[in-house]
Amino acid sequence: xxxxxxxxxxxxxxxxxxxxxxxxxxxxxxxxxxxxxxxxxxxxxxxxxxxxxxxxxxxxxxxxxxxxxxxxxxxxxxxxxxxxxxxxxxxxxxxxxxxxxxxxxxxxxxxxxxxxxxxxxxxxxxxxxxxxxxxxxxxxxxxxxxxxxxxxxxxxxxxxxxxxxxxxxxxxxxxxxxxxxxxxxxxxxxxxxxxxxxxxxxxxxxxxxxxxxxxxxxxxxxxxxxxxxxxxxxxxxxxxxxxxxxxxxxxxxxxxxxxxxxxxxxxxxxxxxxxxxxxxxxxxxxxxxxx
Amino acid sequence: xxxxxxxxxxxxxxxxxxxxxxxxxxxxxxxxxxxxxxxxxxxxxxxxxxxxxxxxxxxxxxxxxxxxxxxxxxxxxxxxxxxxxxxxxxxxxxxxxxxxxxxxxxxxxxxxxxxxxxxxxxxxxxxxxxxxxxxxxxxxxxxxxxxxxxxxxxxxxxxxxxxxxxxxxxxxxxxxxxxx
Numbered sequence: 001x002x003x004x005x006x007x008x009x010x011x012x013x014x015x016x017x018x019x020x021x022x023x024x025x026x027x028x029x030x031x032x033x034x035x036x037x038x039x040x041x042x043x044x045x046x047x048x049x050x051x052x053x054x055x056x057x058x059x060x061x062x063x064x065x066x067x068x069x070x071x072x073x074x075x076x077x078x079x080x081x082x083x084x085x086x087x088x089x090x091x092x093x094x095x096x097x098x099x100x101x102x103x104x105x106x107x108x109x110x111x112x113x114x115x116x117x118x119x120x121x122x123x124x125x126x127x128x129x130x131x132x133x134x135x136x137x138x139x140x141x142x143x144x145x146x147x148x149x150x151x152x153x154x155x156x157x158x159x160x161x162x163x164x165x166x167x168x169x170x171x172x173x174x175x176x177x178x179x180x181x182x183x184x185x186x187x188x189x190x191x192x193x194x195x196x197x198x199x200x201x202x203x204x205x206x207x208x209x210x211x212x213x214x215x216x217x218x219x220x221x222x223x224x225x226x227x228x229x230x231x232x233x234x235x236x237x238x239x240x241x242x243x244x245x246x247x248x249x250x251x252x253x254x255x256x257x258x259x260x261x262x263x264x265x266x267x268x269x270x271x272x273x274x275x276x277x278x279x280x281x282x283x284x285x286x287x288x289x290x291x
Numbered sequence: 292x293x294x295x296x297x298x299x300x301x302x303x304x305x306x307x308x309x310x311x312x313x314x315x316x317x318x319x320x321x322x323x324x325x326x327x328x329x330x331x332x333x334x335x336x337x338x339x340x341x342x343x344x345x346x347x348x349x350x351x352x353x354x355x356x357x358x359x360x361x362x363x364x365x366x367x368x369x370x371x372x373x374x375x376x377x378x379x380x381x382x383x384x385x386x387x388x389x390x391x392x393x394x395x396x397x398x399x400x401x402x403x404x405x406x407x408x409x410x411x412x413x414x415x416x417x418x419x420x421x422x423x424x425x426x427x428x429x430x431x432x433x434x435x436x437x438x439x440x441x442x443x444x445x446x447x448x449x450x451x452x453x454x455x456x457x458x459x460x461x462x463x464x465x466x467x468x469x470x471x
Contacts, residue, residue, distance in 0.1 A: 023368040028417070038361050045362045052307035056315045125310035127363040129328050131414055134363065177421070266314060
């Protein structure tokens with residue numbers, strides 16, 4: 001026994017394992033905020049990452065532009081065909097926006113679920129091992145970013161703010177398999193049909209929208225947007241199109257497989273969207289996202 | 292004289308490259324399911340430990356493991372454990388077998404395999420992934436080994452040269468003190 005304790009290496013190993021387990025346990029807790037050393041290191045790393053992200057994005061742009069040039073002719077043809085349609089849509093859109101504003105003024109409504117404040121941000125890093133899908137952006141607390149804000153690209157929603165540092169923050173992608181990653185969505189059928197995004201199917205590369213009542217009819221190709229009723233995200237952020245519908249195990253609800261519209265990789269710029277409508281109480285808010 | 296400080300600079304450069312890699316790498320040119328993960332920093336750490344100095348290597352591995360955990364994994368202890376642990380094993384192993392760059396290449400690939408399985412194992416017991424071993428090998432291990440093999444072939448020779456020179460300098464310095 002005394003010889004056992006003389007073995008310095010063994011003791012170091014044992015203490016090391018204890019510290020390791022403690023550390024893992026510490027970081028697995030549900031944490032509202034990061035500890036300050038973590039924040040400090042993250043922000044410092046953010047500086048380095050910006051330095052590398054800028055030239056990387058620059059080179060990527062050049063390559064992309066060159067590739068775009070090659071199929072300009074084909075694209076131009078299609079765009080021309082859409083142009084006439086576009087003018088008409090724009091006129092109609094303007095008219096509807098004006099009408100909507102007037103009606104709101106009459107009713108005295110200032111903010112609805114759809115009103116939001118957008119903030120632009122650049123992607124400075126992406127977790128290289130891709131076990132937890134995570135983007136880092138170059139905007140943080142000082143720019144007014146808060147936890148749980150929605151993050152979108154030009155194509156559609158890609159995720160939410162997971163943790164905020166002073167000048168950088170982390171975005172959790174929709175594809176992350178996380179218990180707290182639930183989003184209340186509306187499928188735009190004749191009448192809006194509501195469901196919850198509950199996870200991501202790796203094989204078909206689709207989001208699973210569950211809890212759709214079985215008496216509601218959903219069709220393939222219908223658009224899916226955020227409903228704004230979960231209390232966290234604004235209404236009307238585009239998510240994707242329904243690709244497949246399946247009845248649930250017990251036939252009480254249906255599951256829709258939704259193809260996300262946004263590309264989660266090779267994202268350069270994102271928009272962080274703040275919901276303007278009043279949010280429910282803080283604790284209530286937490287429960288709602290988890291359910 | 293202060294050639295030693297390049298260790299820090301190169302580590303930071305490799306860390307920066309790794310952090311933007313997944314965002315700009317055109318993975319769609321290959322099979323869609325394949326996941327390419329750069330382990331350039333890890334290869335650098337391995338060579339540092341084997342060719343220069345074990346203590347410096349392990350300390351650097353420890354620091355950058357912690358950095359990876361804080362910035363990316365958000366679970367402290369995963370890279371923090373595996374980076375130094377594998378560097379240590381490889382350093383001990385290379386003292387026993389013939390030290391040639393070609394063999395080092397094989398050992399590095401084994402080390403990366405070990406690292407991948409180690410991290411997979413941690414995520415599996417923490418129930419962060421549902422991936423089974425076969426799929427893991429197909430979509431992760433194979434492309435990762437390919438990518439890092441290319442990196443190794445391109446950069447191992449200059450890196451080895453640099454570390455050997457550093458090692459010689461250190462030996463000379465120590466020798467100087469001994470003769471005094």
